[in-house]
Amino acid sequence: MGEYAGLGEVSGKRVLVRSDLNVPLDGTTITDDGRIRASVPTIKALADAGARVVVTAHLGRPKGEPDPAYSLAPVAARLGELLGQEVAFATDTVGSSAKETVAALADGQVAVLENVRFNAGETSKDDAERGAFADELASLADAFVSDGFGVVHRKQASVYDVAQRLPHAMGALVATEIDVLRRLTVDPERPYVVVLGGSKVSDKLGVIDNLLGKADKLLIGGGMVFTFLAAQGHEVGKSLLEEDQLDTCRDYLRRAHDAGVELLLPSDIVIDTEFPSGDRTPAPGVVPSSEIPADALGLDIGPDSAAHYAKALADARTVFWNGPMGVFEVDAFAAGTRAVAQALTTVSAVGGLTVVGGGDSAAAVRTLGFDEEAFGHISTGGGASLEYLEGKELPGITVLLDEGA
Numbered sequence: 216m217g218e219y220a221g222l223g224e225v226s227g228k229r230v231l232v233r234s235d236l237n238v239p240l241d242g243t244t245i246t247d248d249g250r251i252r253a254s255v256p257t258i259k260a261l262a263d264a265g266a267r268v269v270v271t272a273h274l275g276r277p278k279g280e281p282d283p284a285y286s287l288a289p290v291a292a293r294l295g296e297l298l299g300q301e302v303a304f305a306t307d308t309v310g311s312s313a314k315e316t317v318a319a320l321a322d323g324q325v326a327v328l329e330n331v332r333f334n335a336g337e338t339s340k341d342d343a344e345r346g347a348f349a350d351e352l353a354s355l356a357d358a359f360v361s362d363g364f365g366v367v368h369r370k371q372a373s374v375y376d377v378a379q380r381l382p383h384a385m386g387a388l389v390a391t392e393i394d395v396l397r398r399l400t401v402d403p404e405r406p407y408v409v410v411l412g413g414s415k416v417s418d419k420l421g422v423i424d425n426l427l428g429k430a431d432k433l434l435i436g437g438g439m440v441f442t443f444l445a446a447q448g449h450e451v452g453k454s455l456l457e458e459d460q461l462d463t464c465r466d467y468l469r470r471a472h473d474a475g476v477e478l479l480l481p482s483d484i485v486i487d488t489e490f491p492s493g494d495r496t497p498a499p500g501v502v503p504s505s506e507i508p509a510d511a512l513g514l515d516i517g518p519d520s521a522a523h524y525a526k527a528l529a530d531a532r533t534v535f536w537n538g539p540m541g542v543f544e545v546d547a548f549a550a551g552t553r554a555v556a557q558a559l560t561t562v563s564a565v566g567g568l569t570v571v572g573g574g575d576s577a578a579a580v581r582t583l584g585f586d587e588e589a590f591g592h593i594s595t596g597g598g599a600s601l602e603y604l605e606g607k608e609l610p611g612i613t614v615l616l617d618e619g620a
């Protein structure tokens with residue numbers, strides 16, 4: 216016998232758990248298992264309470280049909296290691312393998328269903344198509360726990376529609392993440408500094424709109440830098456550039472100035488002539504950010520900028536960081552990311568709140584050898600945490616709070 220908060224007695228019940236197990240893979244090798252580890256407590260609590268736990272999750276962005284490169288099989292195996300118990304794996308999501316696997320579960324056992332995005336209904340914009348797939352998912356379970364914080368900003372069948380079809384509860388991970396992010400939005404201790412980088416530039420520019428009214432300083436790094444530099448009229452060579460966002464960046468620069476928010480751009484850039492690839496030895500150089508050669512591309516913030524950013528973070532009491540400062544996966548372009556991570560640990564050490572959000576940012580702090588405990592909170596959500604900070608409605612959260620659901 217055992218209960219789960221919000222669901223009551225779950226012993227003997229089939230409980231569908233939506234986790235975010237979208238981890239970086241090199242072939243079938245998981246290069247960072249942070250999201251799997253973060254998903255364990257909810258799955259374990261349900262299994263310990265005697266539930267028959269059915270985990271559904273996505274990996275990458277397959278095109279609505281099976282694609283072996285995106286199979287969750289290696290993830291299920293790793294989950295089994297972390298749970299210390301066997302985890303069954305269904306080779307489809309709602310087909311005969313899923314049905315047989317779920318039917319074979321005993322109380323306290325766990326199964327993982329194959330990548331939910333192998334089904335077109337999962338991400339369909341058509342409510343009926345999504346609903347029909349959610350019906351199939353829901354038929355596998357008696358109750359639903361939403362624990363995939365990294366996907367709560369997606370109105371997708373396994374995140375949103377399924378919650379309308381089953382008794383549901385918020386998982387422990389989602390509850391913790393929301394709790395920390397609330398502390399960033401409701402009266403954050405100042406100075407409040409936000410560091411933004413990474414490569415999903417247009418996805419992330421939107422958050423600046425909202426942060427201009429909230430943060431004291433905004434530090435820009437990663438691929439995001441070059442659209443700002445281009446907006447200032449600089450040559451950016453072959454660097455990542457989103458031409459259609461130039462006006463937006465100009466607007467942000469002007470508004471930051473008017474609002475007295477320090478919007479910092481790097482003064483120097485680490486460049487190379489090619490994007491790093493396995494068979495080529497990097498040939499990094501450093502140039503002022505206003506002098507990027509036409510045949511080069513920017514791959515990290517330069518050493519002067521890294522030192523300047525570390526200084527800008529030194530007196531912060533609250534920091535949110537999303538997106539690496541450079542292509543940290545390659546050592547030659549990791550120094551900027553390392554410097555920012557180091558500066559955050561210093562803020563944490565003197566009692567400030569530091570939050571790292573984003574799959575790659577979280578992976579970066581771990582692969583660069585930092586102790587996770589040196590940060591206040593490492594969020595499993597990239598886009599999700601940004602949309603929360605933007606003040607946007609998160610469908611995967613509102614559906615849980617909706618009494619009618």
Ligand SMILES: Nc1ncnc2c1ncn2[C@@H]1O[C@H](COP(=O)(O)OP(=O)(O)OP(=O)(O)O)[C@@H](O)[C@H]1O
Nearest residue numbers: 413414415437438538541542573574575576597598
């Ligand atoms: N100057 C740059 N040019 C191209 N890519 C860059 C540059 N700087 C960083 N990157 C790449 O950005 C990627 C991470 O960006 P991304 O926006 O996905 O961040 P994230 O922390 O994973 O957030 P999310 O979880 O939202 O995806 C890394 O793989 C890194 O190599």
Ligand SMILES: O=C(O)[C@H](O)COP(=O)(O)O
Nearest residue numbers: 235237365366574597598
């Ligand atoms: O990696 C993420 O941010 C989440 O797993 C969501 O993935 P998505 O951006 O493909 O929806």
